[in-house]
Amino acid sequence: MASNGLGLLQLPPRDSTSSPGPLSPGIPPSPGHPNRTTNPISSKVTSVLSTSYADSEFREALALLDERGINNSAETRRQLRLDVQKEVIDSNGQIISEFGRVADQLRRIGATIDKLNKTYQEMRSHVTASHEATSATIEEASSLMTKKNNVETKQQLLKAFREHFVLTDDEVASLTLTSEPVDDQFFMVLAKAKRIRKDCEVLLGFEKQTLGLEIMDQTSKNLNHAFQKLYRWIQKEFKTLNLENPQIHSSVRRALRVLAERPSLFQSCLDFFAEAREQILSDSFYLALTGTSASGTKDHSVKPIELAAHDPLRYAGDMLAWAHSATVSEREALEVLFVSDGNEIAKGMQEGRENELWRLMADEGDEGPPEFDAVKALNELVGRDVSGAARILRQRIEQVIQANEETILAYKLANLLGFxxxxxxxxxxxxxxxxxxxxxxxxxxxxxxxxxxSLMRDHIATLQGEFQHTPADLGPPDFLQDALKQLSAIMQTYETSLASSTSKTTSKRDNSEELAEESDDDDDDEFQPILAESFDPFLKGCENMARRVRAPSNSIFFLNCLIAAQSTLQPYSRFTSRRLARIRSATSEHSSKLSESQYNFLVSESSLSPLFSALGPLNAESREDIEKIASLEPTQPAALAGASQGLDDFLPSAVMDALENLKHLQDARLAREVTEEATERFCTDFEHVEELLVLADELREQGADGKADDGADEEPSLRALFPRTTGEIRVLLS
Structure with a gap:
């Protein structure tokens, strides 16, 4: 850093040719005399001013000076260069000394490296020799390790294979030995054996099938022994099984579901069960009938049906009620035993049927084995269980039927049995x-x-003598009234059973009108044979009796019989509608006959019969017919006056006399209707006669050839001889 600082403090000399800065005090040279001399001050200032203070080295030099704390003085500036150079020399000496120590260390490192190289070479030679000596052993050891791994892998595969495809001795014992219990362990081993047999199909897919065949053969033998053991165990359990106990042992249900996979064994087991239950229910029914068990032991807790029933109908009803209760209880118990838990027995049975070899051979080319119906099988089993009691029931009720001599009781028995x-x-x-x-x-x-x-026909045969004599009051004969009372009791019984049957099926049927009509038709059809036996012969006898009576008494008598029959059948129209329709048709027919009889009575008693006969065919719109009226015998003055007199004598008591003719008709409303119909017809005919007479008078007034009458021999008009009007007739006959 000292050398760098020194370099930074050495200011570059200013070039004499450099332009003066803006602060230079020099005077620019004249153009004709260039400045050849340099002013030292000017040059110094110019050099300072031209220095760039933005240079990084310059800034570092200044920072170094600041760190030294040097004052800016002339002496300091003179010694600065020397001090800096001395520091540089000292620093370089230090560096050389340090590098000397580094060189010594490097020489020692080189010696160490040479020693390491030599040792490495020696070790390498030893390793190479050792490797050459142990290479054979290593190869042998590697081969042995590979073989060991292969053996271990095979051991694991063999272990897994044995665990999956081979039963242990304990498992075989649990599966086949009868001394071992049928518990959860048994069913677990059985499931494992079935899985092994199914998985053996995979082994049979390889080229070598010996192992798969051997395992499958051994497993099949074990399974056969297991199912035989299960079959014998279920039979033993059935001997002590109490179906009345709602908590039936779950192990029995589980065993049955498993045994269903062998349909032949399962069916044999069901046969054994059905025989046992048949005997048990037969003994129970005998005990309920007599109070004594099949072994002869008296049970005082049971009230015998034979002693409690007071009449044949009660006796038969109690026996049937017991049979129904026993059947319901048996079905409920067997549903818990055989059809519970998601219908697993049905599934097992279906699977077993599909896997049986002989069934597969028989069904080859067909669509397959039929589908197993669990509900149908249950119904069949319940039917077999109660068959013994049903035979006893049939014998007892046959005795009741044959010993009975009452018609109503016979029908009630039939109706009870039908229900x-x-x-x-x-x-x-x-x-x-x-x-x-x-x-x-x-x-x-x-x-x-x-x-x-048979009883009804015998009863009818005994009444043949009564069919010959008609009652004096023309009312329904006694035998018909007795028959209708009997029929009413029969219909009441039938309606009761019909209501019971309908109440059980209402929830499963649509209540639409169409279905209701179909139901009524079915009921009507079902009851027709009863009516044919208990009603038709009596009504036919009344009809034959009516044929031997003169009119209108025959119609009155038969109408009374029909009215009585209709009033009896009407409350039960649900199943007698067709017979009621026939009765109404016959009633209408005989009412028309009575109306005709009343009309003839009115015509004959009113003395108008000749007049009605003569004028009835004539047409009021035909001039020809009107011209004939005056020449007719009934319209002659004497005859017409006599008819008018007879009519006047008849009219005051006409209605009473007409009703007197129907006094034996027991329906007063029908008598009035018949009489009103006859009087209406009489008034209509009278109106026609009146119109013809008026037209005849008008024609006579005009003259036969259109000329005025001279009045010489004037005769009274027809209306004058016959003055009654239709309005008067209607009032008097109303």
Whole structure:
């Protein structure tokens, strides 16, 4: 830094040719005399002024001077250069001394490096010799390590293979030995064995299939033993299983789900179960009937049905109610046992059917095995369980049906059996054709209906004598009234059972009008055979009796019978609508006959029959017909006056006399309607006669050939002889 500072303090000399600065006191030379001499002061000032104070070296020199704290004096300026040079020399000497020490260190380092090189060479020669001596050993060791790694890898693969594809002795024992329990360990090993057999399909995909075949063969044998063990265990559990206990052991359900994978064993197990349950339910039903068990032990806690039932209908109803309760309980218990847990039994059964070899061979070329219906299988199993009790039930109810001699009771029995047949059909499935219970209900209902028809025909046969005599008051005969009372009881019974059946199906059907009409038609069709047996023969007997009576008594008698029948059937129109329609049609027909009879009575008793007969066919708009009126016999003055007199005598009591003819008609409203219809027709015909007579008088007044009458032999007009008007007739007959 001293040398640098010195350089900075050496001001450069000013060039004599340099232009003076703005502060130079020199006088510019004249143009003709150039300035050859230099003023020292001017040159010094010029040199100072030309120095650039922006130079970095100059600034550093000034900063160095400031650090030294040198005063600006003449002596200092003279000694400054010397001091600086001395410092530079001292600094250089120091540097040379330091470099000497560095050189000594470098020489020592070089000696060390030479020694290290020599040692390295010696070690290298030793290492090379050692490497040449151990290379064979190292290669052998490397080969052994590689073999060791391969062996370890194979050991790991073998271990993994054994763990995945081979069952241990303990696992085989748990799976096959009957002395080992059927617990969670058993099912875990069973699942592992099934997985091994499935995974063996992968091994069979390689060229060498021996290992896969051997493992699959051994695993299949173990699985067969396991399923046999499970099958025997389930059979043993079924012997002590209590279905009445809501908490059925979960291990049994689990075992059944697993056993379902072997459909043959599962079906055999179900057969064993069904036989056991059939015997148990049969014994329970016998105990409920008699209060004594099958072994002869008296159970005082049970009230026997045979002693509690007071009549055949109650007896049959109690037996059917017990059968229904037992069937419902059995179905609920079996649902928990066989269909719970997501329908796993159905899935296992389907899988087992698809995997059975003989089934695959049988189904080859077909679409595949049929789908397993768990609900249908459950219904079939419940039907088999209650089949023993159903046979006892059928025997007892057959005895009740055959011993009964009452018609109403026979029908109530048939209706009760029909209701329970419908109930059991919904409970066990309508398509369960093999169900002994459903077949029994169907046969019993048919037998009860046959007994009902037989009793009804016997009753009708005993009434044949009563069909010959018509009551004096033309009212419904006693046998018809008894038959209608009987029919009313039958219809009330049928309606009760119909309401019960409908209430169970309402939630599953659409309440639209169309479906309601279809339901009514079905009910009507179902009840028609009952009406044909319990109603039609009696009404037919009344109709035959009416044919042997003269008119209008025949129509009055049969109308009374029809009215009584209609009033009985009307409250049950839901299933008697067709028969009511036929009754209304017959009522209308016989009402028309009575109306015709009343009309004939009015015409004959009013003495207007000849007049109506003569003038009725004539047309009021035909001049020809009007000209004929005066020449007709009934319109002659004497005959017309007699008809008028007869009409006047008849009119005061005409309505009362007409109603008297229908005094035996038990429906007063119908009697009035029939009479009003006849009087209306009578008034219409009278109006026609009146119009013709008026037209005839008008024509006569004009003369037959259009000339005025001379009045010589004037005869009274037709209206004068027959003065009654239609208005008067209507008032008197109203």
């Amino acid at each position: 329970y047949k419908f109930t059991f059909s919904r409970l066990l499935g309508g398509d369960n054709e093999d169900s002994v219970l459903l077949q029994s209900m169907t046969n019993l209902e048919s037998e009860a209906l046959r007994q009902f028809r």
